[in-house]
Amino acid sequence: MLPSSFAYVAPTTVDEAVQALAAGGGDAKVVAGGQSLLPMMKLRLAAPGTLVDINGIAGLDVLEEADGMLRIGALVRHGDLERSALVRDRYPIIHDAARHIADPLIRNRGTFCGSIAHGDPAGDWATVASALNAELHAVGPDGPAVHSARDFQTGMFETRLGLDQVLVEARIPQPVAGQGSAYLKVERKVGDYAAAAVGVVVVLDGDTVTEAGIGLTNVGPLTIDAAAAAASLVGRSIDDAAALEEAGRLAMEASDPPSDLRGPAEYKQDLVRVLTKRALRTAGARARGEQA
Ligand SMILES: Cc1cc2nc3c(=O)[nH]c(=O)nc-3n(C[C@H](O)[C@H](O)[C@H](O)COP(=O)(O)OP(=O)(O)OC[C@H]3O[C@@H](n4cnc5c(N)ncnc54)[C@H](O)[C@@H]3O)c2cc1C
Numbered sequence: 001m002l003p004s005s006f007a008y009v010a011p012t013t014v015d016e017a018v019q020a021l022a023a024g025g026g027d028a029k030v031v032a033g034g035q036s037l038l039p040m041m042k043l044r045l046a047a048p049g050t051l052v053d054i055n056g057i058a059g060l061d062v063l064e065e066a067d068g069m070l071r072i073g074a075l076v077r078h079g080d081l082e083r084s085a086l087v088r089d090r091y092p093i094i095h096d097a098a099r100h101i102a103d104p105l106i107r108n109r110g111t112f113c114g115s116i117a118h119g120d121p122a123g124d125w126a127t128v129a130s131a132l133n134a135e136l137h138a139v140g141p142d143g144p145a146v147h148s149a150r151d152f153q154t155g156m157f158e159t160r161l162g163l164d165q166v167l168v169e170a171r172i173p174q175p176v177a178g179q180g181s182a183y184l185k186v187e188r189k190v191g192d193y194a195a196a197a198v199g200v201v202v203v204l205d206g207d208t209v210t211e212a213g214i215g216l217t218n219v220g221p222l223t224i225d226a227a228a229a230a231a232s233l234v235g236r237s238i239d240d241a242a243a244l245e246e247a248g249r250l251a252m253e254a255s256d257p258p259s260d261l262r263g264p265a266e267y268k269q270d271l272v273r274v275l276t277k278r279a280l281r282t283a284g285a286r287a288r289g290e291q292a
Contacts, residue, residue, distance in 0.1 A: 003041035007050040014060075014139050014166055017052050021164040022141050024050045030166060031055075032074060032114035035106045054166065062169065063087075069135075069171040074114070078107035091172070092286055093131060093181035093199050097124045100183075103191040113167045116152065119159040122193040126153060126223040127215035128183060131199035134172045140165035150225045178204040180287025182279040185217070186271055188262055194218045195262040196271035198251065200230075200279040202238060204287045209233040214247070214276060219255035219268050226251040229276065238284035247280060248273040 011017040021028045028050035031037050040046040054060060054074060062073035063080055070091060072081070081087050082098035101107055101115075101124055115125040116136065129136070129149035136147040140162050147160045149170070154160060161167055175181075185197035197217035203210050212233045216224035229250035236243035257268035285291035 001042050001044060003038070004044065004047045006041075006048055008053065009050060010053045010056050012056050012058070014054075014057060014168060017054055017057065017166050018139055018141055018164060020050065020052045021166070024048075024052070024164075026163045028052055028163075030114075030117070032117075033077065033106075033110035035102070035110035036114065036118045036120065060168065065090075065174055068174050070174060072112050072170045072172070074111060074166065074168055076112050078102070078110050078112065078115075079104065081112060082107060090175055091132075091181065093128055093183045093201060093283075096183035097128050097185070097197075097199065100124070100185045100187065106191075113170055116149070116170065117159060117161055117167045119153050119155070119157045121153070121156060121220060121222050122218040123223070124183070124185065124194065124197060124217055127197060127199045127217040129170055129172070130215035130223055130225045131181070131183075131201045131213040132172045133201075133213055134170045136161075136167060137169050137171060138162075138165040138167050150227075153222045156221050176203055178210070178287050180204070180283040180285065182282035182286065184275045184279045184282070186275065193262075196255075196257065196268045196275060198272060198275040198279045200276065200283045202233065202280065202283045202287055204238055204284065207237045207239055209236055209238055209243075212247075214251055216251060216255055216272055218262075219257040219272055221256070224254050226254040226276075229254060233280070238280065238287070244277045244280050248276040251276040 029048035060073040060075040088095045115123045134149040181201040183199040199215040201213040212230040214226040214230045229247045252273040
């Protein structure tokens with residue numbers, strides 16, 4: 001199907017993009033990679049009056065560490081993250097996830113920030129951003145705004161981003177000593193969204209977990225911050241099988257998946273339990289430098 005007609009603007013600055021969104025009066029949409037928005041427009045599930053194409057705005061492709069944070073600009077593609085040596089060496093959870101998003105064509109166009117702005121609970125990046133406790137930096141007519149990735153989604157395909165705001169970049173705290181992370185995803189077939197996926201970040205002092213973050217993908221109406229599961233690990237050994245079992249159980253209890261073509265709810269919940277334990281073991285090994 002063809003999309004309904006729309007106006008197209010191609011700003012060259014973030015301020016121009018914000019002005020174009022404001023001029024659209026809630027009927028304008030940013031297009032970044034177009035890998036979620038354009039299919040929705042073709043299916044007439046979305047019919048924005050104006051597309052604000054941010055691809056011509058210089059500087060939004062920033063991918064660098066600065067001031068203690070990893071900056072991921074609004075035009076950083078899934079494939080940029082997959083191929084980045086910095087990401088592979090220092091942010092294994094991001095590298096893990098990037099390799100399993102869709103297919104290479106989509107990975108070359110779709111963006112990290114676009115995925116988060118889209119607010120799809122099946123999106124892998126919102127989970128990764130939640131586990132890493134990312135800051136989401138937006139700009140709107142009232143100036144800059146910073147949102148936490150942990151409560152950014154407010155409903156299915158709904159976020160705290162204003163209709164007239166551009167998500168300019170995500171900022172992720174740089175890893176500290178003893179940090180390890182992992183993202184594990186089970187998909188029905190290569191390139192599919194997750195039946196369930198789990199992202200974990202741990203910080204170890206010796207074998208003891210001092211900090212943890214756990215996010216869950218596609219097992220509820222929102223990306224899930226499994227905070228109780230993460231908190232249960234603090235003060236316990238990463239080698240304590242009972243601690244990992246408890247975290248897996250609490251993560252499972254935080255999930256609320258529907259039964260659908262990707263499997264029955266009970267199967268997906270059990271996936272969450274098992275993937276959480278496995279991801280924690282991998283993150284623990286990485287924190288100790290035992291595994292890439
Ligand atoms: C066949 C297929 C398989 C896929 N599989 C997966 C998968 O396995 N895992 C996964 O996570 N995703 C998957 N996706 C989605 C893909 O990752 C998209 O690239 C991503 O969801 C959206 O990023 P985008 O840059 O393409 O955003 P766009 O499609 O351009 O935009 C999506 C939405 O976000 C808004 N938006 C985008 N950027 C900004 C911004 N900077 N500021 C404000 N609003 C913004 C747009 O207005 C729109 O509402 C798949 C897509 C397809 C078509």
